[in-house]
Amino acid sequence: MLSARGLRLAFGGVKAADGIDLDVMPGEFLAIIGPNGAGKTTFINMTTGYLRPQAGAIEYEGRPILGLAPRAIVRRGIGRSFQLPQLFAEHTVLENAALAIAARVGIWSPLTPLLRPGFRKEAVELLARFGLEGVAEARADALNEGARKLADIAMAVALEPRLLLMDEPTSGVAASEKMGVVETLVRVLREAGVTAVFVEHDMDVVARFADRVAVWSQGRILALGPPGEILADPVVRREVIGIEAAGAAPAHG
Template sequence: MSLLSVKNITMAFGSVTAVDDVSFELHAGQLLALLGPNGAGKSTCFNVINGQLRPARGSVRFDGHEIAGIRPRDIWRLGVGRTFQVSATFGSMTVLENVQMALLSFGKRLFRFWAPAAGFYRREALALLERVGMAGEAGRLCGTLSYGDVKRVELAMALANRPKLLLMDEPTAGMAPAERHAMMAMTKRLVREDGLAVLFTEHSMDIVFEFADRMIVLARGKLIAEGDSATIRNDEAVRAAYFGRLAQPCMSAGTGTPSNVPLESL
């Protein structure tokens, strides 16, 4: 049985249909990439799954629960973690304190003022930081970290609710190539070790083709393709969505011979 089942979700903003009758499934232990050009509906689809938007119609079932339209905090407590394209950490707090705050929230202790918060979940926070390679930076202020390290802290925070499903919106945006590969290799390890399911959006196609188990592609709100890397590379509808027309053989410079336009060039 699938961990996440999205069926026929539709979301419109006025006369614009951002997500149009989209269906897909995700199983535990899989990395599923959600792809598409700008304006394809990826963020809207994420926000529907995460509860920030209520779909006009359709169903989102997670681990046997219907979650379409319920509050994000309730979805989080069911075991859905999320990282954002713009990192959501507190720059004036230490690395350790950021993760402790996430653990305090999950433990429903944020509004219990009679005990110092710094004493709670310290060992658990350090264990999460160890998993993402940031335990050695626990005492540093988040505002002094490199962008790649901030994303690692955010991932540790996203693991605070012991998620079964992790939603990652552009997890490697703004990173150097080596940092991108390190981040996704670490995510792949978490999937393998914990049996996590991960749904992620990503514009770096080298990352997608190297780490995703499966891919789904949206264009103008509709799901146009689904499959492994070979299937997506050779799908004409995908080429049309990215290039604005079906990719036709083009002339190699100076040779007069045709050569196919590779999807890897995106």
């Protein structure tokens, strides 16, 4: 579905991408792990048009996408969510969902009612899929972090992507909520047939939900394979996971 070849990007003397080769297969959930500064978010930013590599190529469904603006990439079928939820804080959750639907169909006009019947119905159904129907009328800034993450990803799903890239979907979510949040988003994405790539620091989440794991280290892919194999690798445990392998809280950033 997605093919990256020879991606290189440096910021000064720091190599954020140092020859990245990666294929994403249709229908899979691919986790990207690695220490802070390894280039994980840089890869997502290059794939979604926010950064352009100095060398290399990216193809989506067999067509090159490098050089396209983020909006054009979204229209091709690639969505993303950010580490910090990108919600309109002063609007309700329902209005946020309706805004995403309006963006998908290309309607942006102050003369057009946002919550027209068709938009409202689709927005309500979308929120119900994420278990957010109970907070539909709440302002986005009143939600807890788990609900904010789900609402943010619901907005991305409203754009009907076939591939969704998520940057730390559990970042900031309370430990007691984390598995429930990921279970919900994985269920919704699999039901919709969406392929997913997600950056994650919680190795329990990776072990439970990833089909494959790509290990980033200093702008390179150190290892790639099924989670059981990768998370048991002594080099990965020592150099990448570090204290996380011993069950300590992972670092975020």
